[in-house]
Structures are given as C-alpha cells and as structure tokens.
Amino acid sequence: MPQHQIFRDVTFYIVPKTNSKLLVHRKEIFKRHGATLRYSIPLESNRRNGTKITNIVVVLDEKLKKEEILRDLQMELSTLLLPVVNSAWVSEGIEKNTILPVDGYEIFLSPKIPNKRTLKRNAQDENDQKKTKLESQNKLESQEKPEVPPNQRILHFLKLMSDEYEKTNQTWKSQSYRKAIESIKNTAFNIRTYEQAIKLPHVGKSLASKIVEILQTNSLKQLQTVQRDPKLIVLAIFEKIFGVGTHTAEKWYYEGLRTLEDVKAEKYMGLSDLQKYGLQYYDDWSQRIPRVEGEKHDQYVRMACHKIDPQAEVHIMGSYRRGAATMGDIDFIITKKETKILELKGILRRLVADLEKSGYIKCQLRGVEKRGEIKSKLFCGAQLANYPFCRRVDFLVVPSDEIGAAFLYFTGNTTFNRHMRQRAIDMGLKLSNSGLYRVEDSGDPNTPREVLLESKDERTIFKLLNMEWRDPVERNFGGFEEEGKSVKAAGDF
DNA sequence: CGCCAGTGTTT
DNA sequence: AAACAC
DNA sequence: GGCG
Ligand SMILES: O=c1ccn([C@H]2C[C@H](O)[C@@H](COP(=O)(O)OP(=O)(O)OP(=O)(O)O)O2)c(=O)[nH]1
Ligand SMILES: [Mg+2]
Numbered sequence: 207m208p209q210h211q212i213f214r215d216v217t218f219y220i221v222p223k224t225n226s227k228l229l230v231h232r233k234e235i236f237k238r239h240g241a242t243l244r245y246s247i248p249l250e251s252n253r254r255n256g257t258k259i260t261n262i263v264v265v266l267d268e269k270l271k272k273e274e275i276l277r278d279l280q281m282e283l284s285t286l287l288l289p290v291v292n293s294a295w296v297s298e299g300i301e302k303n304t305i306l307p308v309d310g311y312e313i314f315l316s317p318k319i320p321n322k323r324t325l326k327r328n329a330q331d332e333n334d335q336k337k338t339k340l341e342s343q344n345k346l347e348s349q350e351k352p353e354v355p356p357n358q359r360i361l362h363f364l365k366l367m368s369d370e371y372e373k374t375n376q377t378w379k380s381q382s383y384r385k386a387i388e389s390i391k392n393t394a395f396n397i398r399t400y401e402q403a404i405k406l407p408h409v410g411k412s413l414a415s416k417i418v419e420i421l422q423t424n425s426l427k428q429l430q431t432v433q434r435d436p437k438l439i440v441l442a443i444f445e446k447i448f449g450v451g452t453h454t455a456e457k458w459y460y461e462g463l464r465t466l467e468d469v470k471a472e473k474y475m476g477l478s479d480l481q482k483y484g485l486q487y488y489d490d491w492s493q494r495i496p497r498v499e500g501e502k503h504d505q506y507v508r509m510a511c512h513k514i515d516p517q518a519e520v521h522i523m524g525s526y527r528r529g530a531a532t533m534g535d536i537d538f539i540i541t542k543k544e545t546k547i548l549e550l551k552g553i554l555r556r557l558v559a560d561l562e563k564s565g566y567i568k569c570q571l572r573g574v575e576k577r578g579e580i581k582s583k584l585f586c587g588a589q590l591a592n593y594p595f596c597r598r599v600d601f602l603v604v605p606s607d608e609i610g611a612a613f614l615y616f617t618g619n620t621t622f623n624r625h626m627r628q629r630a631i632d633m634g635l636k637l638s639n640s641g642l643y644r645v646e647d648s649g650d651p652n653t654p655r656e657v658l659l660e661s662k663d664e665r666t667i668f669k670l671l672n673m674e675w676r677d678p679v680e681r682n683f684g685g686f687e688e689e690g691k692s693v694k695a696a697g698d699f
Numbered sequence: 700c701g702c703c704a705g706t707g708t709t710t
Numbered sequence: 711a712a713a714c715a716c
Numbered sequence: 717g718g719c720g
Contacts, residue, residue: 226700272712371717378703382717410718451714478709480714524716537716572708572715583707585715600716615705616716627704638705639716 211240212305217251218296219244219263219288221278222270229266232293236264239300246280252287259305263290265313272315273375282460290315356396361387363420364413366429373438375452386413388684397421440464447488448571448598449480483569487587490596494532502590503536503599506566507557511540514556518542523616524600529679535598536588537616543606550603551580558584558601565589568596608640610663615639621684629671635659642667 218241220233233243251261265275279286295311368383385408390397397403398421403414419426437459443466444455463469470485500522508520524537540554555574561567571585584601604612615623630637636645641661648655660666668675
C-alpha cells in the first residue's frame with residue numbers, strides 16, 4: 207500500500223552494510239515508501255543542498271559507535287557532509303507521512319569537546335588493548351618441507367593481520383586472530399589443508415581460507431592492500447605518549463603533525479598536564495625496568511610507608527609478581543589489616559606527600575588530591591636516586607577485605623584476567639577487582655543483584671571458579687612471551 | 700545474533 | 711558518552 | 717572473526 211511514497215526523492219545511505227533478518231525487513235519498508243537505498247556515498251552526492259533533504263545517512267543499528275559508522279561508510283570524518291540520522295527519523299516520518307527535519311534525530315559524528323580551539327574529528331572505538339609495535343613488511347623465504355617450529359609462516363601472517371586490526375580499532379577481529387594464533391601454536395604438526403585448519407579451535411572458514419592462501423602463495427592479498435602506510439608508524443609513536451590514545455593521535459595526524467617535535471612545537475599549549483609529562487618522559491618511559499631495580503623501588507617505598515604507618519603493607523604486583531625479568535612499570539598495592547578504604551586513602555595521601563618531598567615522585571599523572579577528593583589510585587613518574595630513568599609507578603590502595611580480588615586483578619596478566627572473568631561469566635558469576643559475585647535476577651534485568659561470594663582470599667576465588675591454583679608465574683597468558691605456560695593454560699579453559 | 704572483562708578517572 | 715588508563 |  208504505497209500511497210504517497212514520501213521518500214520518493216530521497217536516497218538513504220544505509221549503515222551498516224551488513225545484513226540481518228531484522229535489517230532486511232526494515233529496509234523493505236523504506237523501499238515501500240519510495241526511498242532509494244545505497245551503501246556508499248558517491249563523491250558528488252556528498253553535499254547538503256539547502257534545506258531539502260535528498261541524500262541522508264541512516265544508521266539502523268543504535269549500538270554502533272560513531273567511529274564504526276564512519277568506518278562502515280569508508281569516510282574520513284572531515285569529508286562527510288551529509289546529515290546522519292538514526293532510524294527513528296525514518297519511522298516517525300512514515301507515521302507522520304512527511305519528511306521530518308533532522309533535528310533531534312541527527313547523530314553528530316564530529317565535535318564533542320572543542321578542546322581549546324581545535325576542531326573536527328571524532329568518533330570512537332571499542333575498549334581496551336595496548337600498544338602495538340611496528341613491524342616491517344612480510345615475505346618469508348619459501349621454505350618447502352619441514353618447518354622446524356611448525357606453522358611458522360602461518361603464524362607470521364596471522365600476527366600481521368591481528369596487528370592490523372588492532373591498529374584500526376577492530377578489536378574483536380584482532381582478538382579472533384590472536385586466539386587462532388594461540389590455537390595454532392598448540393598444534394604439533396604442520397597444517398597443510400583447509401580441513402586440518404578448520405578443525406582447530408578458533409579457526410573458522412575465514413581463517414582456514416587465509417591459512418590455505420598463505421600456504422599456497424606465501425602471502426595474503428588483504429595484507430598487501432591494507433595500506434601499510436607511514437601513517438600507522440606515526441600513530442604508533444603518538445600513542446606511546448601517556449595520555450594519548452588513538453583518537454588524539456589521529457587528530458594530530460590530520461592536523462599535519464608527524465613527529466614528537468611537531469607536537470611539542472605546535473600543540474604544547476593545548477596539551478593536558480598528563481600529555482606534557484608523557485612527552486617530557488617519553489624516552490624514560492620507553493625503557494624497560496630491570497627486575498633488580500624493581501626490588502629497590504620496593505624497598506624504598508616500603509621504608510617510606512613504614513614511617514607513616516608500621517602496620518601498612520606494601521606489595522609489588524603486575525609483571526614483577528609474575529616473575530618478569532624486566533617490567534614496563536611498577537605496580538604497588540598498599541593495604542592494611544582490618545582497614546577500610548577511607549583510612550587507607552589517608553595513608554596514601556601522606557605517603558605520596560613524603561615521596562614527593564624526598565624527590566622520589568617526579569610527577570603525578572593521576573593524583574591523590576584531585577578537587578579535595580582523595581582517590582584510591584595514583585599514577586606517577588618516580589625515580590630513585592642514582593638511577594638513570596624516571597619510571598612509571600602505579601599505586602592502588604585496597605581495603606583489607608578486598609585484598610584477594612585486588613591481588614588477582616593487579617597481578618594479571620591482562621589476558622589471564624580476561625580468561626578468568628569469562629569463566630566466571632560462564633558460571634553465572636562476575637569477577638572484578640573487588641570480588642567474585644553471584645549475579646541474581648532482581649526483577650530489573652538492567653540492575654541484577656550481585657551477591658559477594660569472596661574477595662579476601664585469592665585461592666578461594668580460584669576454588670570457587672573450579673580452577674587449580676596458579677602461582678603468579680603461571681599467569682603469563684597468551685601473547686608471545688612464555689607460551690610454554692599458556693599452552694597448558696589455554697587447555698584449561 | 701549477541702558476546703567477546705571489568706573498573707576508575709577525567710573531560 | 712567518550713577517551714584513556716590499569 | 718569465531719562460537720554457542
Ligand atoms: O586492561 C588491563 C590492564 C591491566 N590489568 C591488570 C593486569 C595487569 O597485570 C595489571 C597491571 O597492569 P600493567 O599495565 O602494569 O601490566 P603488567 O602486567 O604489570 O605489565 P608491564 O610489565 O607492562 O607493567 O593490571 C587489567 O586487568 N586490565
Ligand atoms: Mg606493570
């Protein structure tokens with residue numbers, strides 16, 4: 207019953223390109239009302255002409271993040287001129303049988319906080335994940351028969367793919383490749399066929415095909431197309447500045463900045479204190495910390511803490527507790543028996559004051575003292591006398607009744623934490639830095655009731671999750687370091 | 700087709 | 711809500 | 717991109 211065909215003269219550019227039953231259905235409705243549907247924007251259509259709407263981007267999936275919308279359109283933000291609206295604009299227009307003004311439906315992809323006076327560029331990403339290293343282009347010599355460590359070529363290219371996706375904030379794809387890599391590492395034989403590949407856990411059709419492609423051509427088409435432009439190298443340098451992530455790095459790049467010197471020269475005024483310190487200590491914080499120096503930090507901080515409160519305890523966590531030979535930073539937990547968070551915050555505040563006075567703490571990146579409120583976390587730069595570098599040091603104060611969960615969290619590594627937390631989810635539980643909880647239905651599905659099961663004791667949390675205890679050294683999961691452990695580890699999950 | 704860990708802090 | 715960090 |  208297409209009566210007026212209100213969208214007769216309108217072209218919808220649909221996001222996302224991917225289909226699903228629901229989306230197909232909704233698009234049918236759009237067509238019935240006369241809309242022309244397209245999936246990419248021809249150059250000449252990318253403009254607004256007056257108030258009359260003839261071309262418009264319609265986002266059908268409300269959950270899409272702004273950056274994902276842009277990626278789907280394959281548009282650089284600065285070049286997108288068309289209005290972008292959510293699907294309510296369409297459906298309410300249909301109800302009212304008219305083309306509505308976009309006000310109230312428009313999704314603004316660009317500005318958010320006009321920082322000082324800079325401009326355009328926005329949209330953002332998913333969650334987590336750390337820096338990546340740059341790696342040079344591919345091409346391994348074609349070694350025909352026996353690969354001594356099996357599947358080396360395959361692993362090489364899949365790693366490049368994973369890195370590529372991580373750099374472009376496609377975190378789930380990146381994660382998929384990492385899981386496949388782990389899986390292949392645990393494979394004793396040389397994979398030769400699609401059938402062998404697809405049997406492996408975390409290797410599906412797409413990855414199996416890619417594996418075959420690698421075996422046959424010794425390369426991957428997709429990797430060569432994926433422009434390995436100099437841009438990524440610059441972005442990686444920028445993103446290593448503390449306080450600078452993908453968003454800021456990209457913004458700077460589009461403003462024409464290419465080196466740290468460019469940034470210092472042109473942006474210094476506009477930088478946050480965080481980023482200024484990040485620049486100032488860029489070289490220092492790029493250095494690994496020898497384990498022996500970690501011991502010295504431990505002694506030093508422990509002494510200082512003892513003076514403030516002899517009952518307070520200092521523990522080094524992170525990679526140090528996992529037995530690393532070198533660390534990227536130093537992670538402290540400060541705690542005290544039978545003590546609540548408030549008192550501990552006070553201890554941290556005094557400790558920090560002393561450490562600053564003594565010259566150990568060089569700068570606070572995230573302070574104890576912000577706006578009168580005392581925080582339970584401190585990120586800072588700190589240097590021991592007669593040592594060559596300022597180090598990144600993190601303090602976390604933890605009330606004694608959360609100490610087990612906090613140890614678990616702050617010992618890591620990150621991959622181990624995520625595995626363990628996933629296991630909790632699968633058991634209907636939730637594990638966080640404050641405890642292991644049972645998640646119950648409270649009537650309101652948005653705010654389920656969380657009942658604390660355990661938070662004081664690390665070992666009890668392992669038991670409740672039906673896991674064998676692992677010494678911290680056995681928690682170096684995933685990645686490329688110490689995979690001897692992660693082989694067994696992966697099997698356990 | 701939804702999930703892929705969960706939290707603290709700042710803007 | 712986004713950005714950045716652990 | 718894989719999985720339940
Ligand atoms: O996204 C994150 C980051 C960190 N952590 C936990 C695990 C990690 O082990 C600990 C300390 O973080 P840090 O970044 O210091 O990692 P690390 O394991 O100590 O390694 P590095 O030697 O780089 O400091 O905090 C998480 O749970 N999730
Ligand atoms: Mg650390």
